[in-house]
Amino acid sequence: xxxxGRIHTDFATKFGVPRQSGLVPELIGKIVLEPEYRNPDxxxxxxxxxxxxxxxxxxxxxxxxxxxxxxxxxxxxNRRVGVFATxxxxxxxxxxxxxxxxxxxxLQDSRKPVIWVxxxxxxxxxxxxxxxxxxxxxxxxxxxxxxxxxxxxxxxxKVEFPEEPVAASEISGEKLQALRGVLEQDxxxxxxxxxxxxxxxxxxxxxxxxxxxxxxxxVVELVRG
Numbered sequence: 639x640x641x642x643g644r645i646h647t648d649f650a651t652k653f654g655v656p657r658q659s660g661l662v663p664e665l666i667g668k669i670v671l672e673p674e675y676r677n678p679d680x681x682x683x684x685x686x687x688x689x690x691x692x693x694x695x696x697x698x699x700x701x702x703x704x705x706x707x708x709x710x711x712x713x714x715x716n717r718r719v720g721v722f723a724t725x726x727x728x729x730x731x732x733x734x735x736x737x738x739x740x741x742x743x744x745l746q747d748s749r750k751p752v753i754w755v756x757x758x759x760x761x762x763x764x765x766x767x768x769x770x771x772x773x774x775x776x777x778x779x780x781x782x783x784x785x786x787x788x789x790x791x792x793x794x795x796k797v798e799f800p801e802e803p804v805a806a807s808e809i810s811g812e813k814l815q816a817l818r819g820v821l822e823q824d825x826x827x828x829x830x831x832x833x834x835x836x837x838x839x840x841x842x843x844x845x846x847x848x849x850x851x852x853x854x855x856x857v858v859e860l861v862r863g
Contacts, residue, residue: 659759684769796853
């Protein structure tokens with residue numbers, strides 16, 4: 639397969655990336671195509687769709703060997719299930735699939751067309767292999783079963799920023815809202831419970847440090863990196 643482009647997001651590392659697409663609608667990604675695919679005709683009609691499927695590579699999880707079982711975060715990281723019963727990045731072929739919202743097809747950029755999407759769950763620079771339209775009549779199954787995820791809850795926490803965060807005034811409202819959405823998902827691994835530990839993550843050009851205690855995530859430092 640050939641990489642058709644890369645998506646650019648606010649995540650320099652995998653820590654903090656939402657575990658599924660669409661969980662934080664405010665997260666924006668920009669798909670920049672490789673030169674040979676920068677043909678607007680290839681995207682003719684795409685603007686008529688509201689959502690897209692992105693086929694991409696878990697580029698930071700490429701391994702020479704694979705395991706038939708993995709430990710899903712939704713099960714606390716202490717129960718193994720078959721790799722094909724999960725969306726784990728550690729697969730025989732490190733292929734990811736995400737449903738995102740199409741925000742804009744930019745034909746003014748010198749690298750046109752540049753595709754802007756939201757609800758992303760990918761690191762900055764992730765290779766994109768294909769773009770397909772989401773079809774509600776075929777892709778939506780309201781009565782579908784969610785396997786082991788039906789018996790687990792999405793862990794969300796209350797987010798508190800300091801009264802005067804150093805860089806909060808510099809972050810646009812949309813960016814700050816996206817950061818809040820990421821933190822509400824509780825980026826920590828499920829097995830991390832230490833209320834005194836200070837966690838750190840990169841978000842765009844900012845460094846965010848926080849603690850979590852009794853379902854309250856407190857940002858202790860927010861500075862431009």
